[in-house]
Amino acid sequence: MAYSVPPLPYAYDALEPHIDKTTMEIHHDKHHQAYVDKVNAALEGSPLADAPIEEVLRSLDQVPDAKRGAVKNNGGGHYNHTLFWDSMSAGGGGEPTGALADAISSTFGSFADFQAKLKEAGVNQFGSGWSWLVRDGSGLAVVGTPNQDNPISTGSTPLLGVDVWEHAYYLQYQNRRPDYIDAWWNVVDWGKVAERFSAAA
């Protein structure tokens, strides 16, 4: 079964003033759709075509050489954006609570220290990519990935990611990637991140 772009779980303008409506329309309807179309084309006829996208990203070594790059880039694009839309909400922001908050404090020192680290990885990502909070075998970590690479491919579970491709922020923030990340914290849905944290335990 071919992949499809999931509908946004909120209106295109729901994240304003932090992320503008036009950016959300183009990002969701055009960029994400293009990743889905291309990964579907690359997997057509493959035994992995019916697999969940997470499984595909864990199994890139099973993809023929000629298709591996397309599957990694566009399959990663599909997975990353699906997680991204589902990590934000109009009522987002604030700080996590419960076990996730405790894990963040014990790993990074404080929530503010964690925020600084995730922002630093995003700001310092050369060119396009993502900055992630992941759960790996030893606990929580912040990692950056280039392009549409995903921590799944290296054995970690992404809990939260911020898209630092220019298409994610350029209309509203131009070259000011740090300002975009600062604003993005206001729309993070910590309830969703906590669900992923629990599920990855």
Ligand code: MN3
């Ligand atoms: Mn994007």
